[in-house]
Amino acid sequence: MVKLVSTLGTSPGGVFETFMNLRQGNYEADNPVPVDVKVVYVIRTSDPAVERAFRLLKAIFACCGGRDVEVVGIPLNMNDINSRSDYIQFRREVLSRISSEDYVDFTGGRKAMSVAAVMAARQREAHVITSIIPQSDYNEIQNRMKNFRDEDISAGERGECRVDFCTLTSRNVKTILLE
């Protein structure tokens, strides 16, 4: 069973877009084929803004076409990678979740997280993938995110789509398989 293992920062859309594009075979690669991802592991810190992004991400999956997928959060007990031991813990966590057929997506989160994740991917000889979003779309979506109310997000996580969570995704994303 193929897994997508994604790092998450404050912006949830990238994880969903990588997932959708992977599932549809809509990505740049030598031979892009649809990949039937059934589980998404989301490795993230305990920063409150990242916690909120994760809840929005679950709502996006529930309301925008990923209801048949299990989205599993892996919260780590750190606010960011601030030390060597944070890095080692982050890298080890990714490593423990992946095997060679899996896809590691470093679109979300801060740079050291991306590096920890792809180093783990490399060690397992797993795939490495990312999505590129135009800066203007990114900024617009970051602004939109502020307007979602807590109770609507909670409902969204349960699959009650009272508001349009799909406005937190972009149509102009390009997904690239790198390794």
Add this chain to the structure above:
Amino acid sequence: MVKLVSTLGTSPGGVFETFMNLRQGNYEADNPVPVDVKVVYVIRTSDPAVERAFRLLKAIFACCGGRDVEVVGIPLNMNDINSRSDYIQFRREVLSRISSEDYVDFTGGRKAMSVAAVMAARQREAHVITSIIPQSDYNEIQNRMKNFRDEDISAGERGECRVDFCTLTSRNVKTILLE
């Protein structure tokens, strides 16, 4: 001869700070020792803001304690990593510059550049290092950068330090050896 191979974005300070901390043995590692770096390769895109950051970086080296070091720019013919072939080119460029005793610093530049650089480092079994700067210092320095005039930067590159380029570095940076 040990080299530092750094990616560069729009902020020059990080490369200099990694260099200084490496040279002084002032970094987090199992056994931090001073590393006598004599050459710094700066791999960067052709984005005009990145071009300007590179000129500022040369002025910082000339005026803030790195005059005995050769700073070599490696401009790539792209504005960002926007495709698989950009990624491959970036990764290959880093790979061609490093051997196992070298240090690859991914502090500067965008996330896909960091990933390309550390993947190359991993392949060569070179070291991977980064510097972390508090967000408030980063923002302040990005603002300060705007005030430097072109002619002063040109003079700084030649070692004429008419203005204080060292204000583009932070005292609160932490450098970490990751691999």
